[in-house]
Amino acid sequence: MTEVVLQADGLTKRYGRRVALADCTLDIPPGRVVGLVGPNGAGKTTLLQLAVGMLTPTAGRITVLGGRPGDGPAQLAKVGFVAQDAPTYANLSVKDHLRFGARTNPSWDQALADARIAELGLDPSQKAGRLSGGQRAQLALTMAVAKRPELLILDEPVASLDPIARREFMRGLMAHTAEHRSSVILSSHLVSDLERVCDYVIVLTDSRVRVAGDIDELMGSHYRLTGARRDAADLPAGAEAIEHSHTERQSTFIVRSLVPVEDPSLTVEQLTLEDLVLAYLSRSVAAHRPELETAR
Numbered sequence: 065m066t067e068v069v070l071q072a073d074g075l076t077k078r079y080g081r082r083v084a085l086a087d088c089t090l091d092i093p094p095g096r097v098v099g100l101v102g103p104n105g106a107g108k109t110t111l112l113q114l115a116v117g118m119l120t121p122t123a124g125r126i127t128v129l130g131g132r133p134g135d136g137p138a139q140l141a142k143v144g145f146v147a148q149d150a151p152t153y154a155n156l157s158v159k160d161h162l163r164f165g166a167r168t169n170p171s172w173d174q175a176l177a178d179a180r181i182a183e184l185g186l187d188p189s190q191k192a193g194r195l196s197g198g199q200r201a202q203l204a205l206t207m208a209v210a211k212r213p214e215l216l217i218l219d220e221p222v223a224s225l226d227p228i229a230r231r232e233f234m235r236g237l238m239a240h241t242a243e244h245r246s247s248v249i250l251s252s253h254l255v256s257d258l259e260r261v262c263d264y265v266i267v268l269t270d271s272r273v274r275v276a277g278d279i280d281e282l283m284g285s286h287y288r289l290t291g292a293r294r295d296a297a298d299l300p301a302g303a304e305a306i307e308h309s310h311t312e313r314q315s316t317f318i319v320r321s322l323v324p325v326e327d328p329s330l331t332v333e334q335l336t337l338e339d340l341v342l343a344y345l346s347r348s349v350a351a352h353r354p355e356l357e358t359a360r
């Protein structure tokens with residue numbers, strides 16, 4: 065297996081003067097289910113399209129499974145991709161989709177595709193245009209996994225699904241990755257979509273990676289500190305404030321610290337993944353609107 069699934073170094077994509085992704089540096093190890101989270105326009109699709117070779121960088125470098133994205137049939141076979149809104153061919157039946165997949169992918173696993181379609185209860189003769197949004201998403205996922213890729217990339221796969229279809233989709237994805245041990249990168253606006261599925265997270269806002277890493281490691285190095293009102297400069301050595309809010313008497317900080325915080329004047333609490341992601345998202349908002357830093 066390749067040592068690094070995705071490596072980016074100073075990766076940048078610009079459209080004219082508009083920066084879609086800026087100076088992105090990542091090292092994603094294999095076997096992870098990676099959640100790429102960020103608001104609208106953050107650059108998630110841009111990063112994923114660079115990873116599959118649909119876009120080329122303006123500057124910097126990206127390597128996926130040791131190769132250049134989109135560079136020839138061998139590279140394409142290693143990566144399964146489901147674009148945003150799970151595109152399918154409205155006039156083709158489910159069976160036609162699988163036939164098309166078999167014809168265009170050398171490593172196509174027909175047994176896997178048939179088993180998934182049966183498990184989902186999809187009628188093979190049904191036209192894709194007549195499927196529900198959830199069923200279409202499942203068909204697109206089936207097409208991608210039946211390639212037996214080493215890496216599966218899904219761009220907001222559940223964005224248009226209702227909560228039940230969301231849960232079903234995520235369950236199917238988890239079952240597949242547990243069985244086939246492929247690496248996965250999937251994007252979402254919502255941490256709640258990723259919480260139970262991912263073991264690695266990347267937070268992207270305003271074209272920049274704000275934090276990336278194994279969720280266990282991030283959870284073990286971020287804390288909420290509460291105590292008498294103070295400035296970030298008065299935090300214990302090694303604690304970097306990610307977010308802070310103050311009342312007249314009390315200060316609350318979300319901090320990153322590689323060593324345990326031991327300060328009797330502060331209450332130290334563990335964070336949830338959502339707390340952690342929101343802290344990085346609001347830090348980026350506050351950087352654009354400094355008045356928010358003092359108003360809370």
Ligand SMILES: Nc1ncnc2c1ncn2[C@@H]1O[C@H](COP(=O)(O)OP(=O)(O)OP(=O)(O)O)[C@@H](O)[C@H]1O
Nearest residue numbers: 079082083084102103104105106107108109110111
């Ligand atoms: N073809 C294009 N031409 C010009 N600007 C573009 C183009 N594609 C994307 N952008 C801009 O690049 C930025 C990043 O867009 P991108 O689609 O990667 O974000 P995203 O995080 O996937 O957003 P969403 O969650 O809304 O899909 C946005 O400001 C967007 O307007």
